[in-house]
Amino acid sequence: MPGYNPCPEQESIYNLIPRYQAPTPKQALYRSKHKGKVDPKHYEMGVKKVQPAATFGHPYGMNSTSPDQFLKSHAQEPLLPEPHKPSTEKMRLKAPVPLKTEVPAMGLHSNKNFVTTNAIQAILSKPKQMPEDFRWTLKPEFGEVPQYLIKNKKQIAEEKASVEEHIRLRQQQDHDAHVTQMSEGERQQLLHDLKTKWATVNTAYQKLPFSLDTPAKMKRKETFEKQLTEIEKDVQLLEHGSTVLVLQD
Template identity: 50%
Template sequence: MDFGESIYNLIPRPVDVPEKQALYHSQHVGKVDPKNFVLGVSKRERGTFGAPNGQYRPDPKKFLTRHSKEPLLPDPAPVTQPKVNKKASVPKRTERPVMGLVSTKNFITANAVENILSVPRKVNNEPFFYTKKADYGRIPSYLTKNKAKIQAEKTAIEQYLASKAEEDAYGNGTVRKMSEGERVHLLSHLKSKWEEVNSVYQKMTFTLDTPAKQKRKENYEQTLSQIEKDIQKLEKGNIFIQEDL
């Protein structure tokens, strides 16, 4: 930093002398015999100065022809599945249609005579009464089979649920099947409960301007949803109850 005139400037400053680097010495021999020296020809034909004069001249016999760079496809293989000619062949020159045939038959009159002389078909005009059928008033056999199959499936499901309930029962309680009277009584109570909650829910105001109203509306909706789920379960039947001892 230069502060201008100062007494320290009278002190001589050391001069940095740069270190002299070593001279470059080539590894090749400096002396070459002029008789044996040819500029690049002995090692490479072209060297770095290009081809000799006249080598870049184009050959008039070598020029780019049409389709010369396209790939050559192999010869087609013989047909393994000969083509079946579905159309009729063209008639030969020697094949000629039969001409000159003339008929004296009057097809209109012959057709009328044949229809007049033909025996009419027998038509049953008697009315059909379904009450005279052999299986009238009886249950069709396919309905009986379907009902028996459905009843067998219901019985198998009930047996499976009963065995499952017995397996799930543990030491401090028992599992029993709810009776039909209890199921109907509980179902009627749930329906009446749903009507009471729904009537209160329908009487609510449309404006939910306070958090208390919003919370009350959510509680009513959750209660109605839970009651509907319980009603659906009870309507299916086969309800098992676990009682604590």
């Protein structure tokens, strides 16, 4: 017998042989004992009176569309009113075309001498009055400056003066905000320091040699002279008045 194992609880080579499995029998398809196509009005479902389409919807076949109910072409377009004759007729810009029954006069001849007639009309007609040439130099305001230019020039001058006044006031405010007055003690102390500085520079200047034979000596002499001149100007400025204003950076 294939797959026979005398000792199934023990390890055996027979366990490697696949065992036979019987197929499971297939059950029969379920079919309800009730009909699939029923009319809901035949069943009350626990209520006294069942209204149409109250529980299961419309009866079978009532949801289908009737063949004669379909969307036709131009069915959703708006209905326009019937055209009628306008109340105001359009004015004709040209003369109407003559009808086919209107026959023009033909075969007419005239004995009029158009050359003589035109000559007589030209002789008897008055000459055309030509307008006289206007002389612009005879106008009363010729050569004068137009009023609008005078007005614009005055307006520009006023605006310029206003801007300059605004700038001057702004500069004056900035200047007053950064200017302080030096006290008398500070002025005397500064004057004393300047005189001391002048004495020190003058002593160094007096010690220079008489012979300035090198560029370095000449440059040093010019530097001392420049410093002495600046200090003398500052001392003279401080001694000139008692009020000293200091501009702060």
